[in-house]
Amino acid sequence: MDLAMLGWAPSNSLEFDKDYAPLGYFPGRVVRKEKHLYFVLGSTGEERIVGVAGAFRHTVATTAEYPVGDWVAFEPDEVTGRGSIHAVLQRRSAFSRQAVAAAGKERKVEEQVLAANVDVVMIVSALDNARGFNVRRIERYLTLAWNSGARPVIVLNKADMAEDLDNALAEAAKIAGTTPVCAVSALRNVGIDALREHVRPGNTLVLLGSSGVGKSSLINCLAGEELMRVGDIRELDARGRHTTTWSELTVLPSGAVLIDTPGLRDVQLWANEASIEETFSEIISLSAECRFTDCRHGAEPGCAVQRAISEGSLDPCRLASYQTQIQEIRNQADVGRWMRNSDGRPARRRKRR
Ligand SMILES: Nc1nc2c(ncn2[C@@H]2O[C@H](COP(=O)(O)OP(=O)(O)OP(=O)(O)O)[C@@H](O)[C@H]2O)c(=O)[nH]1
Ligand SMILES: [Mg+2]
Ligand SMILES: [Zn+2]
Numbered sequence: 426m427d428l429a430m431l432g433w434a435p436s437n438s439l440e441f442d443k444d445y446a447p448l449g450y451f452p453g454r455v456v457r458k459e460k461h462l463y464f465v466l467g468s469t470g471e472e473r474i475v476g477v478a479g480a481f482r483h484t485v486a487t488t489a490e491y492p493v494g495d496w497v498a499f500e501p502d503e504v505t506g507r508g509s510i511h512a513v514l515q516r517r518s519a520f521s522r523q524a525v526a527a528a529g530k531e532r533k534v535e536e537q538v539l540a541a542n543v544d545v546v547m548i549v550s551a552l553d554n555a556r557g558f559n560v561r562r563i564e565r566y567l568t569l570a571w572n573s574g575a576r577p578v579i580v581l582n583k584a585d586m587a588e589d590l591d592n593a594l595a596e597a598a599k600i601a602g603t604t605p606v607c608a609v610s611a612l613r614n615v616g617i618d619a620l621r622e623h624v625r626p627g628n629t630l631v632l633l634g635s636s637g638v639g640k641s642s643l644i645n646c647l648a649g650e651e652l653m654r655v656g657d658i659r660e661l662d663a664r665g666r667h668t669t670t671w672s673e674l675t676v677l678p679s680g681a682v683l684i685d686t687p688g689l690r691d692v693q694l695w696a697n698e699a700s701i702e703e704t705f706s707e708i709i710s711l712s713a714e715c716r717f718t719d720c721r722h723g724a725e726p727g728c729a730v731q732r733a734i735s736e737g738s739l740d741p742c743r744l745a746s747y748q749t750q751i752q753e754i755r756n757q758a759d760v761g762r763w764m765r766n767s768d769g770r771p772a773r774r775r776k777r778r
Contacts, residue, residue, distance in 0.1 A: 426470035428452065430680040432542060432629045437496055440514055445498035450511055455495045455541075456674040463491060463510065465499060466676070475499045478509040492519070493672040493684055494541035494629060516541045518574030520631055523693035523757065534757045536695050540631040540672065540684045545623050546570040546577045549634035549643065552593050552608070553586035557638060560600045564704055564746055565692040566633060567604065572700035575631075577604050578623050582639040585610040599740060602706050611642035621647065626680035636667045636688025644685050648677055653685050694753050701754070705747040707739065722748075 428437075431454050441452050453465030456472060464472045478500070491497060496514040501507075524537040548566040551557035563579060570577035579601055587593055590608060597606045605623070609616035624630060624647060632640040641653035652675055656668035672686045702709045708730055712720060716727025722744060723731075733739035 426466070426468055426676075428468055429627055430676060431466060432494075432544075432627060432682045433496070434517060434542075436517065437514055441496075441498065445512060448498075448511070450498040450500050452514070453497055453499050454674065455491050455493050455497060457493060457671060458491070459671070463497070465497060465510075466674075467499075473499075473501070473506070473508055475508040475510050478511050490538075492538040492541050493674050494519075494543060494631070496542065518543055520546055520569060520573040520575065520633070521695045522569055522689070522691070523695045539633070539686060539689075540629075542629055543573065543575040543631045543684065544625075544628040545630040546573060546575045547580050547620075547623070547630055547632045547643075548577055549580045549582055549632055549638045549640050551583040551586075551635075551638040552581050552590065553583040557583070557635070558593060558596075560596055561742075561746055562692060563597070564600055565694060565750070567600070567704040568694060568696045568700050568750060569692065571703035572696040576623075578620075579604055579606045580620065580632075580634075580643070581606065581608045582611055582643060584608045584615060585613050600743070602704070609643070611639045611646045614646060617643075617646050624677070624679070624681045624683070629674075629682040629684065631684040631686060633686055633689060635690070636669075638688070640688070641669050641685055644675065644683050647683065648675065694750060694757070696750075696754060698751060698754065701747065701750045704750070705743065708744060708747050711739070 433452070437452070451467050453467035453473065453475070455463050456466050457464040461476060463475050465475055466472055491510070491513055495516065497510045498512040498514065499508045499510050502509070519538045519541045520543055521536045521538045524535040548563055548570065550559070550563060558581065567577055579597055581593060581597060584590055594606065594608060607616055607619045609620060620643070632643060634640055637656055641655045644653050645651050645655065654668055656666050667688055669685055669687045672684060674682060674684050676682050711729045711733050712722065714729035715722070715725070717725055720728050722728050730739065730744060734741050734744065
């Protein structure tokens with residue numbers, strides 16, 4: 426299998442050829458993991474089960490965890506047909522949230538990488554009930570997506586069940602900024618061509634959203650075959666059933682890579698302020714017009730954000746939401762994190778467009 430079909434980038438070749446090929450290692454992409462075992466796919470096109478080499482496990486500061494999508498350098502073991510991971514290649518992007526702290530433990534703020542080396546983040550919501558479609562929640566996903574280094578796309582699924590599709594689209598447009606919004610129905614195969622525009626050969630897409638919104642159904646739709654198990658409609662309650670229990674990477678015949686994920690209950694922010702500013706870019710543009718450069722957009726005179734609200738061109742919920750997100754990550758910083766990823770590097774920063 427051509428590694429480019431798996432999303433291998435020129436920068437991966439540079440790093441691999443320099444550091445790992447001379448040691449006799451092979452490149453592979455994590456397609457699935459179960460506890461401490463990783464299923465990796467490489468140029469043979471066959472999945473191989475690998476563990477983590479002991480020596481490497483001790484060189485990384487945190488527990489050795491490679492999310493689906495990571496590229497690793499592994500050493501095959503021809504006797505067992507398995508192998509061991511010796512290194513992880515630099516990630517070009519990673520979609521993370523703040524890890525959900527284990528109950529009873531001291532509050533810790535840690536990054537949880539959900540998918541690595543992604544180009545497009547599809548934020549999937551469902552239009553079949555009010556709880557499924559929540560613009561405040563989509564805003565949180567957008568911030569995580571901007572922080573990941575990948576491009577977001579907002580997907581509104583189950584358009585066939587929508588009571589008022591036009592209204593839903595208008596609400597989504599208010600928060601989307603430059604992010605594309607696609608209304609689709611995986612069940613009726615409607616709107617899928619517009620989604621396909623974002624599914625390019627060599628690109629990696631991850632689908633994220635609550636349980637039951639139709640992520641696996643959309644993957645089946647895009648693949649044109651039943652690759653993923655889909656929830657049974659009769660079992661489904663309002664909160665979904667967590668049909669998909671682990672993340673899984675699939676390569677389409679077209680050469681695009683799709684990552685299905687289990688439904689998320691929490692969307693805890695893992696982001697820097699620049700990512701929040703991407704999500705609320707219209708507020709940032711307006712604040713350039715405020716009289717005071719440190720305006721907090723409250724009762725200050727000459728506040729352009731407040732003026733836009735009173736003129737009706739800015740929804741006050743947007744300002745409240747922006748301030749909530751900023752406050753949230755500042756609180757995280759207070760409990761000891763200073764915007765560092767699990768590998769110790771500072772959080773990825775995107776240049777403002
Ligand atoms: N009416 C309607 N139902 C849909 C549509 N897409 C998916 N469904 C149904 O919604 C249910 C959940 O779909 P899944 O694809 O399993 O959802 P998921 O997001 O993968 O859920 P988890 O794996 O639990 O995270 C299934 O019964 C699907 O048949 C749609 O466009 N319209
Ligand atoms: Mg699923
Ligand atoms: Zn202001």
